[in-house]
Amino acid sequence: MTGIAVLSEAQLRAAVPLDMATVECIDAAFRALAAGGVVMPPVLSMHLPQVNGEVDIKTAYLPGFSGFAVKVSPGFFDNPARGLPSTSGLMILFSAETGQVQAVLLDNGYLTDIRTAAAGAVAARALARPDARRAAILGAGTQARLQLQTLCLVRPIAEATIWARDADRAARAAEELTRALGIPVRATGDREAAVTQADVIVTTTPATEPLLMADWLRPGQHVTAMGSDQPGKTELDPRCLVRADLYVPDRLSQTRAMGELRGAIAAGLIDPERGFGELGEVLTGAAPGRAGPEAITIADLTGTGVQDTAIATHALARIGPEGEPR
Amino acid sequence: MTGIAVLSEAQLRAAVPLDMATVECIDAAFRALAAGGVVMPPVLSMHLPQVNGEVDIKTAYLPGFSGFAVKVSPGFFDNPARGLPSTSGLMILFSAETGQVQAVLLDNGYLTDIRTAAAGAVAARALARPDARRAAILGAGTQARLQLQTLCLVRPIAEATIWARDADRAARAAEELTRALGIPVRATGDREAAVTQADVIVTTTPATEPLLMADWLRPGQHVTAMGSDQPGKTELDPRCLVRADLYVPDRLSQTRAMGELRGAIAAGLIDPERGFGELGEVLTGAAPGRAGPEAITIADLTGTGVQDTAIATHALARIGPEGEPR
Known part of the structure; x- marks a missing residue:
């Protein structure tokens, strides 16, 4: 596991607040999307009516970013009755040069919340x-x-x-x-x-x-x-x-x-x-x-998916590969 | 990260050899596929000609299995010139009941090798x-x-x-x-x-x-x-x-x-x-x-994808949620 950062939700919440740096990171992601060269496949969606759940998987490659993220977002809608949140999930950041795993971000959807909110700021500012x-x-x-x-x-x-x-x-x-x-x-x-x-x-x-x-x-x-x-x-x-x-x-x-x-x-x-x-x-x-x-x-x-790749790269840059805040 | 096992390739190689238990696990996966109720979306493939790479993502839900796996398999074909293997990747095992992350299996493709070989045995035996x-x-x-x-x-x-x-x-x-x-x-x-x-x-x-x-x-x-x-x-x-x-x-x-x-x-x-x-x-x-x-x-x-879900479930059962071999 040498060199692979495994980051908890608590670490990510502490290191990646909803601030202007995060807004600028998402702004840059949308600019990269417009500049071309982005590879963003359609979302993989798995519907699980048997367990009242669904799983969405997103990814995107952005030229100029050192990594690309794969995000897995499960939504299991019977969870609240068990005292658990409906949504959870994680992001995995891969090297855009070698494809090797750089970091596992066990954010339970926190980074999605943040990158979604930041997109609202980017839209309002524009x-x-x-x-x-x-x-x-x-x-x-x-x-x-x-x-x-x-x-x-x-x-x-x-x-x-x-x-x-x-x-x-x-x-x-x-x-x-x-x-x-x-x-x-x-x-x-x-x-x-x-x-x-x-x-x-x-x-x-x-x-x-x-x-x-x-x-x-x-x-x-x-x-x-x-x-x-x-x-x-x-x-x-x-x-x-x-x-x-x-x-x-x-x-x-x-x-x-x-x-x-x-x-x-x-x-x-x-x-x-x-x-x-x-x-x-x-x-x-x-x-x-x-x-x-x-x-x-x-x-x-x-x-x-470009927002996911941008926020995951941003999170790792803030925290550092060894899991220590920079 | 409480309760989430993060397992290295070395741990997985030690705990999941290519033995009859693994063959039976893959046999069970194919039987489950035939029994119906399996949800297996098409593979998400991201082609990255810019970096001579590709990324495949597979998943499958099998009724009766406690978890489902998402597998990310990057192939970056300029890696050998850098002294790195072309393929790497990991599997993530989610609870089939709540969608929450149970384990991150940093196997670099080892479990794929094993489940692929085991399918050969299942086919030959049949x-x-x-x-x-x-x-x-x-x-x-x-x-x-x-x-x-x-x-x-x-x-x-x-x-x-x-x-x-x-x-x-x-x-x-x-x-x-x-x-x-x-x-x-x-x-x-x-x-x-x-x-x-x-x-x-x-x-x-x-x-x-x-x-x-x-x-x-x-x-x-x-x-x-x-x-x-x-x-x-x-x-x-x-x-x-x-x-x-x-x-x-x-x-x-x-x-x-x-x-x-x-x-x-x-x-x-x-x-x-x-x-x-x-x-x-x-x-x-x-x-x-x-x-x-x-x-x-x-x-x-x-x-x-059913093979991935089966081998990931099998690996976690062998190793245990705390990363200790059972």
């Missing part, structure tokens, strides 16, 4: 108005918390509202975030009001029916939809994608199949062949970004 | 004549050695010949195997004679042109072809599959795409839709085996 100060978050889970936290890193957020189907969970999240972020965060049962009054909206739910209606959108808003990562999920009224001035997928081939774009195509609102500049292309200037202060922008994030 | 005593092995690599070793576990092999493109390697392998197995093993440059005089033939090469001709086959022989595991590879003259009385794939969907069956279909010799009983079905009696002492049988082994 697309939201620079003066965006009011946030609305739909959902009250881990991503709801992390998305608001990371949004505050890139925009001058001064207040936020949280809506969730479960009002108690929304109240708890609001209380925690008020304390953690030092800004007023309020739970609300009025989803429409929360959305219409916000400059930036982040949807973080596993919804299978639209939660955010197109006629709630107001000029100047930015929406990041990050809950849909499977063909059955949807958070936005498909008409949102037509009403918006700019729609930006993280990876077009993925959002066509399992993002918000899927629903808009299925509804006949968008031609399945229509092209859209991806987030990385907006970052590099290869595709246009926000056209002006009154534009409505939408980022559709399904999660990509 | 298909070769019980009195088979002369073996011919094509190839002189790791699998050539392991296949002859494992064949001796299930059939009364009394002598063997080895042919390889590189005569020196064949001579070295013959010398080593004579010593290791205590039977005469002879290297030969006459491939045809080696094949025609054998009761069991195992082909273990990465050949892309046929090495074993159909008119060399004699009544009563059994052939296991295990070298083809990608669409470009082939070891058997496609007419062998027509000449044989029984053709048995490890997994029909795989041998159609990347086994010897692929070549026979491409040559127009076999209808692409034609069904064949799989190895596991022969084992359980759901499909016929050898019809009599004069029948010619062929097993086409491409390697399956």
Whole structure:
């Protein structure tokens, strides 16, 4: 095992916080994706109805990165009844030069949470108005918390509202975030009001029916939809994608199949062949970004293997090959 | 990391030899495959021409097994010039009940070697004549050695010949195997004679042109072809599959795409839709085996995820969750 770092969730939590360095790492991953030369095979999904579980495996090779990650994400939905979290899993980092194992990151999904939240910050920094100060978050889970936290890193957020189907969970999240972020965060049962009054909206739910209606959108808003990562999920009224001035997928081939774009195509609102500049292309200037202060922008994030490779490389660089923080 | 065993190649080599227990473990895997309820997604393959590499990821869920394995097999073909082996990789064993990581098996491909060799024994035990005593092995690599070793576990092999493109390697392998197995093993440059005089033939090469001709086959022989595991590879003259009385794939969907069956279909010799009983079905009696002492049988082994799950479960059971041999 010489030279192979085996890192625990606790080590990774301590060494890889959700900070600007992590946001820049994910920003670089999207730029690399846009620059070409990335090899990112389709996700391997194993569905296990027998045990109410599923397993997703993602990987991606990025030119210029010293390693590539393979991520295995099991979701076993009877676990909560056993007192265990539904999701767990790990990442393995391989040398991009020799293919040999460099590190085993036993993160139980922590690095996925972090790289997903960081993508929200990358999208907001690229697309939201620079003066965006009011946030609305739909959902009250881990991503709801992390998305608001990371949004505050890139925009001058001064207040936020949280809506969730479960009002108690929304109240708890609001209380925690008020304390953690030092800004007023309020739970609300009025989803429409929360959305219409916000400059930036982040949807973080596993919804299978639209939660955010197109006629709630107001000029100047930015929406990041990050809950849909499977063909059955949807958070936005498909008409949102037509009403918006700019729609930006993280990876077009993925959002066509399992993002918000899927629903808009299925509804006949968008031609399945229509092209859209991806987030990385907006970052590099290869595709246009926000056209002006009154534009409505939408980022559709399904999660990509390049983020996994980037965060795993970043984690190992922070910790060092011997498992000691640097 | 509590409760997660991280096992080195050295630990695994010591604890999981190629013995009858390992053969029975792989036999059970094929029976489980035949019994139904197995979930085995297509292999995830990432091709990296930039670094002359490829990465294959396999997994399979087997009802009745306590865990399921995910195997990552990198092959980086510039490694030998750096003094490193081309292949490496690891297996991760997850709980089939909760999806949580149980063990990380840093085997560098050792368990794959073992489960592949064990499948050869399972095929020979099911298909070769019980009195088979002369073996011919094509190839002189790791699998050539392991296949002859494992064949001796299930059939009364009394002598063997080895042919390889590189005569020196064949001579070295013959010398080593004579010593290791205590039977005469002879290297030969006459491939045809080696094949025609054998009761069991195992082909273990990465050949892309046929090495074993159909008119060399004699009544009563059994052939296991295990070298083809990608669409470009082939070891058997496609007419062998027509000449044989029984053709048995490890997994029909795989041998159609990347086994010897692929070549026979491409040559127009076999209808692409034609069904064949799989190895596991022969084992359980759901499909016929050898019809009599004069029948010619062929097993086409491409390697399956069920073998990985079985060998990983077996390894952890041998070693124990704390990494101590039991």
